[in-house]
Amino acid sequence: MHVRELFELGGRVALVTGGSRGLGLQMAEALGQMGARVAITARKADELAEAASHLRGLGIEATTIVGDLQHADAVPNIVDAALAAYGQIDILVNNAGATWGAPAEDYPDEAWHKVMNLNVTAPFRLAREVGKRSMIARxxxxxxxxxxxxxxxGSPAGMQTxxxxxxxAAAINFTRALASEWGRYGINVNAICPGFFPSKMSAGLLEKLEQTIVxxxxxxxxxxxxxxxxxxxxLASEASRHVTGQYLAVDGGASIV
Known part of the structure; x- marks a missing residue:
């Protein structure tokens, strides 16, 4: 096999959460440019429509699914829609996330539960649903x-999150634990650990700390x-077929200092 073939994704279907903007849209674009059909999901229909138009303008086959992953019943509905559109899901990118800034001693229970629900519970629910319905049997x-x-x-000075x-941290060990269980099904489970990227989520923090971070x-x-x-x-292609349970930091080296 030529090395280029290891990275090609023709015939594959990718489901990307939080795919309407920012890092999620960038990753959906990359997967689509390598040949994957892409289903993107997010809460806002107008942002999804704009993202899909952008992807289709690049020649990428894309469908949109409106859903709020804070609600448990959204998960099967999202998977239903992706399977109805494309018949299978080969790649799941658990990208949707939330943050909330406050000192630990004053951190609201509401904020804790919101962040943990979207960043940990929703990826578990999605992986479970996609695994049972499209990956394990195949x-x-x-x-x-x-x-x-x-x-x-830990957090750098000025970052109370x-x-x-x-x-x-839970997402990283969720990756390891799921990879340990599902390797026998031929399923690779890995993580990406981005550093600081300009985005709607990071805008407030970068306004204060960008110079120090850089x-x-x-x-x-x-x-x-x-x-x-x-x-x-x-990580979505055959190039990583012997890699599972790992994380890749994409951070300009920030995590090593």
Whole structure:
């Protein structure tokens, strides 16, 4: 097999949560450009429509699914819609997430539960549903959980996001645990840990800390629009067929200092 073939995704179907904007849309674009048909899901129909138009303008076959992953009953409905559109799900990208900033001593229960529900519980529910309905019986599948370098260490000064950090550490070990169980089905489960990328979620934090973050990272830059694309294609393709239970930090080196 030529090495290029290892990265090709023709005939594959990818379901990307939080796929209407930001990192999710960038990854959906990358998967689609390598030949995958893409189902993107998010809460807002108008943002999904705009994202789908963008993807189709690039020649990518895309469908949209409106759903709020904070609600348990949204998960089977999302999977139903993806299977109705494409008949199978080969790649699941658990990208949707939330954060909330507050000092630990004053952190609201509501905020804790919201962050943990979307960042940990929803990916578990989706993996369980997709695994049972499309991957296990076919003995194939790629699950990529979008964690964060925030799950690898404590918070830097000025970043009071205890639930987010905790949830992303949980996402990394969820990846390991699921990979351990589902390897026998031929399913690879890995994680990507992005560093700081400009996004709606990170805007407030970067407004205060961007200069410090850039100065401290070995590559002295934030993540850009193209910087997750290679990582997601690698972990979604046959190029990573002997890799499971691992995380890949895409952070300009920030997690090593």
């Amino acid at each position: 003995r194939t599948g790629k699950i990529v959980n979008i964690a964060s370098i925030a799950g690898l260490k 205890i639930a987010y950090n905790t949830s992303k 100065e401290q990272a070995p590559l002295h830059r934030l993540g850009g629009d193209e910087d997750l694309k290679g990582a997601i294609v690698y």
